[in-house]
Amino acid sequence: MSALAASSPASASAAGPAFVDFVDVEKSYDGRAFAVTRLNLGVARGEFLTLLGPSGSGKTTTLNMLAGFERPTSGTITLEGRPVDRLPPYQRNIGMVFQNYALFPHMSVAENVAFPLSVRQVSKADIAGRVGRALDMVRLKQFGDRKPAQLSGGQQQRVALARALVFEPSLVLMDEPLGALDKKLREHMQLEIKQIHTMLGVTIVYVTHDQSEALTMSDRVAVFNNGAIVQLGSPDDLYNAPQSSFVASFIGENNTLEGIVDRVSGKECRVRLTGGGELTALAIGVAQGNACHVAIRPERLSLMPAGANALPATVDGRIYLGDHLRLLARLGNDQVLTVKVGPEATMANGEAVTVSCAPQDCRAFPADAAAAKAGPS
Incomplete structure (x- = not known):
C-alpha cells in the first residue's frame, strides 16, 4: 500500500535493529577541530528523533551527513543496514524539509510537489494522483494552481512537507522547518507534523534549537553540545532526570x-x-x-x-x-x-x-x- 494512503501508527520505540545507525562518526573541516565527535546513535524505524542543541553544537552537521550534503571524516552511517556515507543525496531515498522552504517560485504548488516524482520519471497519470493525495494530506488540495508567493508561511511549509513525502521516502529529515514562523503558527504546525508522522509511520529526524518544540514532538531527543551527544532519552527523561547541568538548563526553565x-x-x-x-x-x-x-x-x-x-x-x-x-x-x-x-x-x-x-x-x-x-x- 502507498505510504500516503496508509494509516499505520508510528512506532515510538527505539527497540530492535537500528533503521539509521551512526557508528563512531566524526566530522572535521580542518583536521584539527571537530564539528561532530565520537557519534554513536541509532534511530528506530518509525521513530521521531529530534537533534536538539545550541548553535554550533553539531546537530545540523549530523543531519547534513545523513542527508549526504556532508561526508564524515571517519566512521560509518547506515540506512536499513546499507552504508550510505559515500552515496550522493539522490541515491538515499530521503525526503528533506528546510527552514526556508526551498520552493521553486516559478512553479505552481502542484508542480513543486510533483518535482521529486518527475525527476524519478514517474508516469504523468501516477504523478497527478500522488500529488493530489499529498496536497490533501496537508489540507492544500484547493491551492494546487497557486504560486508559492501567493501562500502564507505556514501554507508554504505544508507544501514543502508534501513535496518531501510525495515520493514515499524511507526517511524524512527536517532542518529547523518552523524557525521562520510566528509562535502561534509554529505551535500549530508542530501538531500537524506530529499527526502526519503518526498517520504515515515514516521515520523523522528533526533538528531544532527550540527545546519546547523538541519536547512537544519527539519520541526521543538527542541533546548536543560541543559536537557530542550529552544526553539521549525521552522528553520526560530529559526534563525530569537531566544528567548534567547543561541539560537541566537547556531543557525547560530552571x-x-x-x-x-x-x-x-x-x-x-x-x-x-x-x-x-x-x-x-x-x-x-x-x-x-x-x-x-x-x-x-x-x-x-x-x-x-x-x-x-x-x-x-x-x-x-x-x-x-x-x-x-x-x-x-x-x-x-x-x-x-x-x-x-x-x-x-x-x-x-x-x-x-x-x-x-x-x-x-x-x-x-x-x-x-x-x-x-x-x-x-
Whole structure:
C-alpha cells in the first residue's frame, strides 16, 4: 500500500535493529577541530528523533551527513543496514524539509510537489494522483494552481512537507522547518507534523534549537553540545532526570543555586549554598568537597515552610502569565529563585516567604559541567 494512503501508527520505540545507525562518526573541516565527535546513535524505524542543541553544537552537521550534503571524516552511517556515507543525496531515498522552504517560485504548488516524482520519471497519470493525495494530506488540495508567493508561511511549509513525502521516502529529515514562523503558527504546525508522522509511520529526524518544540514532538531527543551527544532519552527523561547541568538548563526553565557538597549519603548529598543556607539534593556525579550547581524546576518549588529544604526568602517580583504567576524569591544569600504558583497568589513585593522543595526535586551537578558552552556557530 502507498505510504500516503496508509494509516499505520508510528512506532515510538527505539527497540530492535537500528533503521539509521551512526557508528563512531566524526566530522572535521580542518583536521584539527571537530564539528561532530565520537557519534554513536541509532534511530528506530518509525521513530521521531529530534537533534536538539545550541548553535554550533553539531546537530545540523549530523543531519547534513545523513542527508549526504556532508561526508564524515571517519566512521560509518547506515540506512536499513546499507552504508550510505559515500552515496550522493539522490541515491538515499530521503525526503528533506528546510527552514526556508526551498520552493521553486516559478512553479505552481502542484508542480513543486510533483518535482521529486518527475525527476524519478514517474508516469504523468501516477504523478497527478500522488500529488493530489499529498496536497490533501496537508489540507492544500484547493491551492494546487497557486504560486508559492501567493501562500502564507505556514501554507508554504505544508507544501514543502508534501513535496518531501510525495515520493514515499524511507526517511524524512527536517532542518529547523518552523524557525521562520510566528509562535502561534509554529505551535500549530508542530501538531500537524506530529499527526502526519503518526498517520504515515515514516521515520523523522528533526533538528531544532527550540527545546519546547523538541519536547512537544519527539519520541526521543538527542541533546548536543560541543559536537557530542550529552544526553539521549525521552522528553520526560530529559526534563525530569537531566544528567548534567547543561541539560537541566537547556531543557525547560530552571533555577540554579551555587554551593559546595558538604557530604554524600547514598544517592543524596547535603549542599552548603554560597552565601548561606543548606539543602539536600540528588547527587549526580558529585563528591564531598566539590563545587556544585543545584538545579530546581520552578514548578517543584513551594511556598509551604515544610520539608528538608526550607529557605527563607523575600518576594522580589511578580510576573503574571494568565494561568499562573512566577514569583521571584530572593534568598538571604542574594540568589534569586523563580517559583511557579497559581494566579490567585497574593504575595506582594517585599513580603517574607519560605521557599521549600523535596530533595528528589533538586539535582546537584559538578560546577565545571555547568560551564560547558556550545562551540562556534
